[in-house]
Amino acid sequence: MIDWRWPFVDEDATRAARIATCAAGEVITRYGLDGHDMRTHDLYSLGNSLQVALHHRDEGVIPFTRLFGTQTYLLEELAAGLDAGVHEFVVLKGGRQIGGTTIGDALSLYWLQTYPGMVGCYTSDDDDNRDFRRDVLLQMLDSLPTAYRWPTRVNNQGHLAWSAPNRSRLIFAAAGKRFNLKSNLGRSRGLNFRIDDEIGAWNNEKAISSLNAAFSKRHPRRFRMSISTAQGAGPFRDMVRTAQTAVSQRFIFLAWYRREDFRIDPSESAMWERYGEEPPSSEEREWMDAVAERYEVVVSQEQLAWYRWTLAEEFFGDTAMMDQEYGSLPEQCFVAFGDRIIGRETIKRLQRDLAKAPDPATYRYDFGTSIDTMRLDPDPAGPLRIWEEPDPQGVYVVSAHPARASDPDAAAFVCQVWRAWADELVQVAEYAADEGSMYQFAWLAMHLAGAYRCRVPAFFALEVGTVGKYVLAEIQRIQNYGYGLSPTAIKSKDLRNIIGAIQMFMYVRPDQSTMRSAPLGWKMSAEIRPWIIHQLRDEIERGHVVIRSPELIDGLDGLRRGEEGDADVIEAGGVSDDSRVVCASYAVEHWLRNALPTVHVLAGQKRPDRWAPKSVEGRLVGNYLQGVMQKGRPR
Incomplete structure (x- = not known):
């Protein structure tokens, strides 16, 4: 029990003054009753x-x-x-x-x-x-x-x-x-x-x-x-x-x-005429309604006038700075600076769409001494979230980002699973952790790729820059020699087939005409980062990417160009981490460049038009006829 009385020498004077929580001003007073019960009194003024x-x-x-x-x-x-x-x-x-x-x-x-x-x-x-x-x-x-x-x-x-x-x-x-x-x-x-x-x-x-x-x-x-x-x-x-x-x-x-007193009164005629007479805009009404619903506070027109005045004359119209210093909702306050890569309206749409996502099941890996002995245990705070279990009819893209592989500041281990359609990429699982080992990350990436092998092996994109090379080497040793598998697992063709059937991502530079010398995996660079991030942005804005991870949306919201003065650099704002964003950009690139032909035949569009073929045979015939129209009949 907390006794809020101030135990000074003059106990009577203390009671008379009703000393309370704070040494000054209006404070909350609590008195113990018989050493057991406690009741909370109103606020009292002690300032004088x-x-x-x-x-x-x-x-x-x-x-x-x-x-x-x-x-x-x-x-x-x-x-x-x-x-x-x-x-x-x-x-x-x-x-x-x-x-x-x-x-x-x-x-x-x-x-x-x-x-x-x-x-x-x-x-x-x-x-x-x-x-x-x-x-x-x-x-x-x-x-x-x-x-x-x-x-x-x-x-x-x-x-x-x-x-x-x-x-x-x-x-x-x-x-x-x-x-x-x-x-x-x-x-x-x-x-x-x-x-x-x-x-x-x-x-x-x-x-x-x-x-x-x-x-x-x-x-x-x-x-x-x-x-x-x-x-x-x-x-x-x-x-x-x-x-x-x-x-x-x-x-x-x-x-x-x-x-x-953060308000402008109508009696201040000049300021009221400039900032108070206009009714709330749609954007202002959106956050005002959210404040009323969440905190039961109705922002008055006088308070809105003060907000507009502060934004215009103290922050020169800089909404990012205003959100940080005078945010109306908690999620508005954490902003980064520099030029935004993804517009606020797109971010708000992504945040609203989170309400439509199913509740994820969460797990934690228990890594054993070999890949086949590791377990996946339910854990409410686990780093693996699964929104959708593997669908036998699904086609999936798996992207993996080892910690600090793409950039020294991208410090998270991230592995994402996306279900691929011809017109949409939907996030169905995500592993994200700040700590781990490279061999363990290789194991869990292979496990997810194998688990989501359904109609075809999962399309697998791996960042192989710096420490990512070790993850790739671990995967190759397991594929080629069974390294990391127990003797029992080596004799089991099923497990070996699942791991060996993963389609590794062969990245081909735009100026490379053949795949003969293409490196296995993906390697981020200062030249690649801008266009792959812009490609991710374009697909998100067009509604082709469905995101279930709130942290990924936060990472997208924090992307800035030129925060440190270099307008050619796109990176996470402030001290935030862009590991999830980079991982998602690999998935989108792999989907667009490598997976679409297979997805178009096997999965079709998630939102097909009424005239689209309904079967695999129909799609094959349609693709053949489309090729004839474009290139002529084969000789």
């Missing part, structure tokens, strides 16, 4: 009595007497999470200057002085922000009346510690650019209180892992709040996604429209 001072962007140094609507909502969500037994919170800020960091400052002072013996860490994104936040916290602490604060015994650049009987301490740290493998961030320091400020700007996910390893999972008073604007696709986006479905974490979206 506590007189905590803070810097306000528009008003200078002021007492913390009034909370923004965003701060009230944040405290309510934190209280609801603690009521449910949740101790870890991931807060995505969909706005600037909405007071989220200030709540983290005040919570640090409250929590560590309320519960004795705590060890906290306030981590900023860089050294300058660390020093600034430390100064802000000290100013807030000094502004408290002495009756409401413990004396400190240590107060230096990186450490604040309170005297007995409190004995709590707060470490000030920085992650960001200066974190490396030799960093001592979180090491030798068992933590049970954390504020991770602007974690979206942390450049190295090892900083997050280091702090996670140091954080208690059992202390009854433990508390973690990771709070940030999005700042591109990186580790924070993964944290947000995890928290949205996690049991032990709570996700909080702190959007700009919850701050009540």
Whole structure:
């Protein structure tokens, strides 16, 4: 049970002041009843009595007497999470200057002085922000009346510690650019209180892992709040996604429209005439409806006018920057910069179409000592997702991308299975993992290609650049010599036939007239990447590619040209990974270049016209007659 009373020496004064969650402003108060029951009270204003001072962007140094609507909502969500037994919170800020960091400052002072013996860490994104936040916290602490604060015994650049009987301490740290493998961030320091400020700007996910390893999972008073604007696709986006479905974490979206003064009043005639009189556009209505449905918040015309003004005059019409800094929905916030490769409308269509996809079955490979002894076990969090089991009448394309084979930043092992039609390529399975071995990846790629061998062997495309050569060599050794198979499997013709029947992808460069010297597999290069990505984009925009993987759609959304200044370079924006995108581009290329003739005969169109032949014989006759019309009768 969490007792929210502030245990200062003058207990009567504490009760009278109704001390609560936060050291300043309106806070949530909880009182233990007989040491067992607990009830949550309303928000109370303590600003005048506590007189905590803070810097306000528009008003200078002021007492913390009034909370923004965003701060009230944040405290309510934190209280609801603690009521449910949740101790870890991931807060995505969909706005600037909405007071989220200030709540983290005040919570640090409250929590560590309320519960004795705590060890906290306030981590900023860089050294300058660390020093600034430390100064802000000290100013807030000094502004408290002495009756409401413990004396400190240590107060230096990186450490604040309170005297007995409190004995709590707060470490000030920085992650960001200066974190490396030799960093001592979180090491030798068992933590049970954390504020991770602007974690979206942390450049190295090892900083997050280091702090996670140091954080208690059992202390009854433990508390973690990771709070940030999005700042591109990186580790924070993964944290947000995890928290949205996690049991032990709570996700909080702190959007700009919850701050009540982000609005333009009709009395401001000039600005209202420019930005407030027009009704919502179709695009604005789409996200406004989504906000109302998801969060039960109706964005007013005054708030919409402020949004338009901010977009036009602060961000010069840059919608990507506006989405990052003032996103209306969580998925809007994680953007990349540079020129988009795939338009937003196409991405939105792909995201809407995800609702039509069947629920996937998820599995995890248990790799044994040989390929035939590995198992596929059901696992809700497994890296293999299967949306459709193999259809005996289907024709399939399998594409495989070993980690870092196409690019040093493409760090995921990805293997995708697509069902091929003459007019459509449908994703039916995907394996994706950040860790693994090359021989294991070779085994699982062959397993999927063999499992989806139906009317014909699966068309198989493999990236063989750099480490991909080893995957190819492992496959060839198994095909040619049975290497990696147990003695029992070597005698079994069925397994050997499935593996040997995989049609390896023979890539022919556009300027190569024959296949005699063509390399086995696919090798990405700076010259190939632009056109193969554009080809993928074209097929997606024409509705010929059906995607079931949300992560693949995110990768497509993050593709940018010239983010680093080179307009000829197309790659994942920010620090996101484009392994899935590259793997999908191989599948589309293989489908268009190699598989279509077979697919046209055996599978036909998924959406055939009424006059199309309905049987294989009919298609063969139709193809023959078409050839006669184009080339004349054979002699």
